[in-house]
Amino acid sequence: MGVPELEAYDEFGLFHENAAEYGLPYDGPPEVRRVDVEVSPGRAVSSLLWGSGPPELVLVHGGAQNAHTWDTVALALGRPLLAVDLPGHGHSDGGPDGAVSPLSNGRDLATVIAELAPDARGVVGMSLGGVSSLALAAHAPELVRVLVLVDVTPGVNAEKAAPITNFVNGPASFDSFDELLARTIEHNPGRSESSLRRGILHNAVQREDGSWVWRYARFRGEATVTAAHPDFGDLWEAVSGLTVPLLLVRGLAWSVVDDADVAELLRRQPTATVIGVEGAGHSIQGDRPLELAGILSDFLFPDG
Secondary structure, eight states: OOOOOOOOOOTTSOHHHHHHHTTOOOSSOOOEEEEEEEEETTEEEEEEEESSSOOSEEEEOOTTOOGGGGHHHHHHHOSOEEEEOOTTSTTSOOOTTOTTOHHHHHHHHHHHHHHHOTTOSEEEEETHHHHHHHHHHHHOGGGOSSEEEESOOTTOOTTTTHHHHHHHTSOSEESSHHHHHHHHHHHOTTSOHHHHHHHHHHHEEEOTTSOEEETGGGGGGGTSSOSSOOOOGGGHHHHHHOOSOEEEEEESSSOSOOHHHHHHHHHHOTTOEEEEETTOOSOHHHHSHHHHHHHHHHHHOTTO
16 A cells, blocks of 8 residues: 555567557567766766667767667668767766757767767767767767758757747656656657657656656756757857768658758758658657658668
């Protein structure tokens, strides 16, 4: 009596659900392991290593997400890859300047990629992961041979990001899993309940009293989540400085990227490729993972 029921969770036990939901072949659990890299004394960044070979690409999630947001994309690609938990997210420790600092994130990404995926064909960054990857390219250009930005440019601002910020800045904890799931469904009406349930299990932690807290919310005292949206405008210079192929993938259902952002990106990088995905919102990897996997495969591995 009075003991809360704890939700069962196996981090590597849900891949069959991803495969079944999207009709992907599945002959058993993929080879995935968690690896931590110390990025500064006493501070580690955690990642998922997919496959047994050297990672062929690096995937970097958006704010308030974690490496598992790429699970379906990774299954569809079927390549060795590295999916990173940004500082202050997932299983990683907090960042020195808070988890929404692209500059410190970029430095940490450089340390992680240099150790785990130094020869990757390209880096794919979504939202906060995209601007962090731009900072990475400016800081350690030798580690970025191709850059893919998923629904983000340095032109994102507080107004464009308001739907995301309003969700992230919601309650710090929830009394039950059902309460957390209901809020998540309200924010993602186009997703299946099963996919959102998986997302919560990967992105939240149940405490001993039965309540739930987002993994990223653990670091709110370190300014990981703030009411004010950071200014990424300085990173336009990083766009101008790129000397590698650049792809912007934009959600067409709703996006934080507007036409003016696309025009500015193409002004600074006239050879960049821009692709829109029908039916996808900001989190294209969750809304249309198979389409995104196909786009990434064609752009990063045109030779098959």
